Amino acid sequence: MDFRQRKMAKSLISNFNIKKIKKNYKDAIPFDHVVIDNFWKKEVAKNLEREINNFNNDKKYDVNVYDNAIEKKITCNDYDKFPSTVYTAFSYLNSLTFLNVIKKITSIKKLIIDVGLHGGGLHIHPNGGKLNIHKDYSIHPKLKKERRLNLIIYMTKNWNEKWGGDLELWSHDKIRNKPLNLVKKIKNKFNRAILFDTSQNSWHGLPSPIKLPRGKKRQSMAVYYLSEPRPKSDNRQRALFAPTKKQEKNKKILELIKKRSNLKTSTEVYRSK
Secondary structure (H helix, E strand, C coil): CCHHHHHHHHHHECCCCHHHHHHHHHHCCCCCEEEECCCECHHHHHHHHHHHHHHHHCCCCCCEEEECCCEEEEEECCHHHCCHHHHHHHHHHCCHHHHHHHHHHHCCCCCEECCCCCCCEEEEECCCCEEEEEECCCECCCCCCEEEEEEEEECCCCCCHHHCCCEEEEEEECCCCEEEEEEEEECCCCCCEEEEECCCCCEEEECCCCCCCCCCCEEEEEEEEEECCCCCCCCCCCCEECCCHHHCCCHHHHHHHHHHCCCCCHHHHCEEC
């Protein structure tokens, strides 16, 4: 770690008890994960929240829009569009300095950074926003590396639990390759980070539409870490969604899920604006 990286780390993130975080990560069910509160330093979190709010409300930015029966959200992973503090924060999360922190927590030694933020970046859920329970893509469609870890940081102040927005973690049905039981809900709390393994049949999502007052949105930052593909890794290059109970017999939604999970047809279910 050079002086500039040390200075950046000291100025951005809180001091973590790595030993405690590592234990909590490995002890977690239904798959390896850990919650880290007060992730960014207070002033950094404040600036990030302000910039993301302004970014979210500025109509000039091109974003990816998902608005269908299985996901409703807006995303942006373009560094050129990020405001100053957001740009710096993502640069740090994708630095070798922070990657070493992640390696210590997870004991995954040969992790790889995705500087392109494929599938990551800013994630914004408006009123009615949702994300069916799903498993993330396994193989990066461009780098051909295996996706191993997600880091998500919630960036909405004064969140009311009545609005919903919990991240749900589900167990795995090995026979039918679908989510089995809801095991845990993680509250949407400002400046809370969740780090989890995506390669352990890690079903997760936000299946119930959030109910928000005017002007409020569920905002988060997302970064993913990769490794060389392991012998038994799934070759899937897009997320695999599960229908909700009410959607299980809906042929149109089942066809939508099929398209969304296929690299060649996935872009048919979302648009850019």
